[in-house]
Amino acid sequence: MQKYLINRFLLVIPTLWLVISILFVALNLLPGDYVTIKLSNLEASGATTQPAEIVGELEVERTLHRVVGGNTLESVALQYGITVEELLANNPSLDSSAELRPGSTLIVIDGQLLSAISRRERMALPENTADGVALLIERNPQIEFGSVAGEPYAPSGETLTLRTSTTINELAAVNRVTPEDYLNVNIRGTPSNEDGLLAADTLLLPGVTIIAPTREITEASIKNQLGIDKPLGIQYVEFLWDTIRLQFRPSFQTNEASMDIFLRALPRTLHLNGYALIVAVLVALPVGILSAMRQDQAVDYLLRGFAILALAAPPFWIATMLIFVVSPGGIFDGGVWSIPLTEQDARSIFSSVSGFFALYTIPAVAGGIAAGASLMRITRSELLEVLRQDYVRTAWSKGLRERAVIRRHALRNAMVPVLSVFGLLIAALVGGNIILEVLFAIPGIGLLLLQRIYQADVPVIQTMFFFIALFVIVLNIIIDVSYALIDPRIRYN
Amino acid sequence: MSERSGGVGSADNVEQYASAEGLRVAEASRWRRAARGLGTFMRTKQLGAFGLIVVVLWSVIAVGTVGDGGGWLGLGRYDSRAVFEIASVSYADDKLANALDGLDADISTAAQRELVSDPQIFGQVAIDNAVAGEMVDYGLELIADGILLDTLIDAEQIEIEDGQIKDVDALLATGTDNPLITASLLDPSGKHWFGTDRAGHDLFSRVTEGARLSLYIGFFATLIGVGIGTVVGLLAGSLGGAVDLMVNRVMDAIQAFPPIVFLLLIASVTDPSALWVTLSLAVLGVAPTNRIVRGSVIQIREMPYVEAARTIGATAGRIMGFHILPNIFAPLIVIFSITIGAFILAEAALSFLGLGTLDVSWGKMIADGRQFIVYSPWTSLWAGLALTSLVFGFNVLGDALRDVLDPRLRGSR
Numbered sequence: 001m002q003k004y005l006i007n008r009f010l011l012v013i014p015t016l017w018l019v020i021s022i023l024f025v026a027l028n029l030l031p032g033d034y035v036t037i038k039l040s041n042l043e044a045s046g047a048t049t050q051p052a053e054i055v056g057e058l059e060v061e062r063t064l065h066r067v068v069g070g071n072t073l074e075s076v077a078l079q080y081g082i083t084v085e086e087l088l089a090n091n092p093s094l095d096s097s098a099e100l101r102p103g104s105t106l107i108v109i110d111g112q113l114l115s116a117i118s119r120r121e122r123m124a125l126p127e128n129t130a131d132g133v134a135l136l137i138e139r140n141p142q143i144e145f146g147s148v149a150g151e152p153y154a155p156s157g158e159t160l161t162l163r164t165s166t167t168i169n170e171l172a173a174v175n176r177v178t179p180e181d182y183l184n185v186n187i188r189g190t191p192s193n194e195d196g197l198l199a200a201d202t203l204l205l206p207g208v209t210i211i212a213p214t215r216e217i218t219e220a221s222i223k224n225q226l227g228i229d230k231p232l233g234i235q236y237v238e239f240l241w242d243t244i245r246l247q248f249r250p251s252f253q254t255n256e257a258s259m260d261i262f263l264r265a266l267p268r269t270l271h272l273n274g275y276a277l278i279v280a281v282l283v284a285l286p287v288g289i290l291s292a293m294r295q296d297q298a299v300d301y302l303l304r305g306f307a308i309l310a311l312a313a314p315p316f317w318i319a320t321m322l323i324f325v326v327s328p329g330g331i332f333d334g335g336v337w338s339i340p341l342t343e344q345d346a347r348s349i350f351s352s353v354s355g356f357f358a359l360y361t362i363p364a365v366a367g368g369i370a371a372g373a374s375l376m377r378i379t380r381s382e383l384l385e386v387l388r389q390d391y392v393r394t395a396w397s398k399g400l401r402e403r404a405v406i407r408r409h410a411l412r413n414a415m416v417p418v419l420s421v422f423g424l425l426i427a428a429l430v431g432g433n434i435i436l437e438v439l440f441a442i443p444g445i446g447l448l449l450l451q452r453i454y455q456a457d458v459p460v461i462q463t464m465f466f467f468i469a470l471f472v473i474v475l476n477i478i479i480d481v482s483y484a485l486i487d488p489r490i491r492y493n
Numbered sequence: 494m495s496e497r498s499g500g501v502g503s504a505d506n507v508e509q510y511a512s513a514e515g516l517r518v519a520e521a522s523r524w525r526r527a528a529r530g531l532g533t534f535m536r537t538k539q540l541g542a543f544g545l546i547v548v549v550l551w552s553v554i555a556v557g558t559v560g561d562g563g564g565w566l567g568l569g570r571y572d573s574r575a576v577f578e579i580a581s582v583s584y585a586d587d588k589l590a591n592a593l594d595g596l597d598a599d600i601s602t603a604a605q606r607e608l609v610s611d612p613q614i615f616g617q618v619a620i621d622n623a624v625a626g627e628m629v630d631y632g633l634e635l636i637a638d639g640i641l642l643d644t645l646i647d648a649e650q651i652e653i654e655d656g657q658i659k660d661v662d663a664l665l666a667t668g669t670d671n672p673l674i675t676a677s678l679l680d681p682s683g684k685h686w687f688g689t690d691r692a693g694h695d696l697f698s699r700v701t702e703g704a705r706l707s708l709y710i711g712f713f714a715t716l717i718g719v720g721i722g723t724v725v726g727l728l729a730g731s732l733g734g735a736v737d738l739m740v741n742r743v744m745d746a747i748q749a750f751p752p753i754v755f756l757l758l759i760a761s762v763t764d765p766s767a768l769w770v771t772l773s774l775a776v777l778g779v780a781p782t783n784r785i786v787r788g789s790v791i792q793i794r795e796m797p798y799v800e801a802a803r804t805i806g807a808t809a810g811r812i813m814g815f816h817i818l819p820n821i822f823a824p825l826i827v828i829f830s831i832t833i834g835a836f837i838l839a840e841a842a843l844s845f846l847g848l849g850t851l852d853v854s855w856g857k858m859i860a861d862g863r864q865f866i867v868y869s870p871w872t873s874l875w876a877g878l879a880l881t882s883l884v885f886g887f888n889v890l891g892d893a894l895r896d897v898l899d900p901r902l903r904g905s906r
Binding site for chain 1: 540742743745746747748749750751752753754757758759760761762834838841842845846848856859862863866867870873874876877880881882884885888889892
């Protein structure tokens with residue numbers, strides 16, 4: 001047994017090494033894209049063009065939404081993370097039963113979310129949105145901020161102070177270049193440096209015009225900071241070493257630790273997958289056992305037919321059609337359910353049980369059905385195999401009741417092979433639920449992964465891929481080892 | 494072969510026996526044997542037979558609707574990318590605000606709104622000539638004549654003179670089949686059998702085109718994946734040792750990513766195209782194929798006939814190609830049919846996320862339809878039903894083939 005265990009664990013090392021290598025090779029193609037995205041973002045905000053004026057204040061406007069066909073009050077509210085009541089309160093001309101007229105404009109928030117301002121005003125505020133929001137609140141003590149879905153917003157009509165002054169150091173940090181890069185282009189005689197006294201920590205007031213470093217300098221500087229200007233070999237060794245120590249690079253987008261982002265998203269994914277797995281097992285075991293016990297009877301055919309169909313139907317389609325069936329405007333006019341707003345309370349079973357069920361039930365059922373179907377088929381076939389064995393016949397001939405035969409003699413032995421496919425099943429479930437997270441706007445690993453893929457945020461992508469792979473590897477070890485513990489024949493093969 | 498009776502064993506004996514008795518030997522040609530096998534399969538495995546029929550049907554539809562005039566089946570009556578334009582309420586509302594900004598038209602009734610809002614026939618002409626009110630009246634005339642929905646008017650023929658539409662009667666008489674007003678989210682009808690999607694595409698032709706993509710990607714990805722998997726499995730199984738160990742580690746590493754996650758990994762670094770989707774799916778097909786082929790090879794390697802071949806000096810390559818490969822054909826066919834179904838699902842999932850191909854695909858149709866599903870479920874419904882039926886067909890066909898060809902594999906999936 002010990003030898004088997006040691007062997008099993010030793011085999012993980014090359015597998016892990018290969019996984020990390022795959023991640024490195026695959027995603028090494030991406031940073032180029034990130035640099036391009038980043039540069040065009042900076043260019044759009046005026047950071048790499050010619051002289052730009054330092055902006056200090058912002059006139060807060062209303063947040064508007066232009067209705068397109070297919071928008072409902074619910075969908076607009078969901079998009080901005082507010083409730084339908086709040087939406088109606090901001091638009092007195094609207095009543096809850098009216099259809100939205102495409103092309104019309106809704107006032108979503110009577111002001112602007114600080115997070116939205118922070119994301120847009122990249123020149124003035126730190127790259128990390130949370131820091132930006134905190135800074136805005138700190139710099140504007142005179143303004144009474146409202147709150148929407150737990151996020152502060154600035155009321156419209158107010159004048160928001162983005163910054164009172166800045167320095168070359170701050171500008172350089174935001175624009176991903178070194179202060180020297182700035183000083184090199186703002187030489188004596190340029191508008192910001194007429195007397196030649198400009199230094200990295202000189203206070204620059206709003207209204208001052210400053211020249212940004214050229215695109216080439218910025219590009220080189222970004223690459224240097226991301227560590228992607230080194231030779232590939234060195235990058236590879238560094239990446240390998242960092243990953244082994246679980247020290248991932250911070251997010252390219254927000255500078256947050258990749259691990260924090262991952263850990264923040266993890267609970268929701270665990271909730272969804274745990275629920276889906278429970279649904280799968282709850283459906284599959286009784287149905288599989290019943291189907292095997294009543295082999296070739298009407299019940300068996302019915303259940304098997306259902307399982308085959310459930311295997312063929314993609315979960316995301318089942319979920320889509322379920323939404324149609326239960327949501328307002330679908331089959332039932334009033335609707336029995338609509339996608340809840342995920343940002344409202346934590347939607348964790350520990351903080352709100354009803355919130356948990358409202359959010360996760362439909363995706364978990366959709367995801368659980370397909371996994372349950374394959375589990376049911378395996379349970380059935382393994383149980384049938386066992387029911388043919390001599391010791392089961394002996395149990396019958398002893399005069400045991402059906403329940404005792406199935407539970408004590410047949411099921412226990414049938415479950416051993418079922419265990420071996422459990423790993424594949426959970427892996428498939430985790431993969432499939434990524435799509436369901438996107439579909440139901442559950443901010444778990446799947447949704448986050450997809451968002452970061454669109455943003456080319458390599459460190460976060462790598463972290464998530466790595467942990468998913470690690471999870472599957474560990475899961476397989478646990479299953480192999482428990483399999484070997486239960487069934488001694490395995491160890492010797 | 495069917496004449497095997499009495500004590501006759503070899504083919505020569507059969508012929509001698511037959512000529513002596515004046516019987517004709519049934520020439521069981523390869524084709525006839527295949528046909529007979531198929532007949533037995535259809536009789537004994539009804540569900541599998543049903544699956545085979547579904548698969549063949551979809552393949553015929555997919556291949557038969559290529560080209561102009563709906564292909565040789567004549568089913569694809571419309572171009573799947575052409576936008577069909579007929580007046581419809583939902584689309585009209587959409588265009589209303591854009592078309593009528595600042596124009597002085599009376600749009601109090603639904604019928605008026607519907608008419609005036611189309612940018613091509615009424616809206617754009619109206620805006621160009623500032624005669625929106627005139628357009629509304631004209632449109633109402635069309636509706637009163639029951640003309641608008643069936644006969645369609647060529648916008649270029651509308652002439653404006655002094656802010657008035659010239660010669661309305663003549664215009665009505667020239668109604669052509671040229672579709673003009675977008676038929677968005679129509680319900681199924683005789684014209685559009687499956688209805689239309691949001692942009693006014695004919696859903697039936699999009700479903701058939703989606704079938705083509707699904708089958709192409711599914712087939713070629715499986716072909717490449719199972720092909721490579723077979724070669725790798727043959728090598729790993731026959732050579733053993735370090736090669737085997739190394740291959741298994743690589744396979745483990747690939748399988749450490751759940752299928753969708755692996756596809757996302759590839760999709761995140763490549764351009765969206767059918768080629769990349771096919772290739773990344775093919776990589777996914779290698780590992781399971783390798784596992785099964787390798788297992789079979791290890792078993793067959795010890796068989797007496799392989800031993801015999803080795804004894805008479807057959808090379809390793811010859812043994813692999815002529816003695817082992819033909820004997821793992823049965824499991825390969827089974828893997829093939831099961832993998833195609835899984836790959837078609839995976840491709841749809843990828844397209845659903847917007848990371849698949851840019852072509853018309855069932856997964857993307859489901860995603861498109863989802864956004865306005867409460868108005869019209871048809872886009873998602875048809876695409877999903879088509880996807881489910883095709884995957885169902887491959888799954889039950891694979892199950893039946895497995896039962897017939899390789900009972901050992903039962904329950905492996």
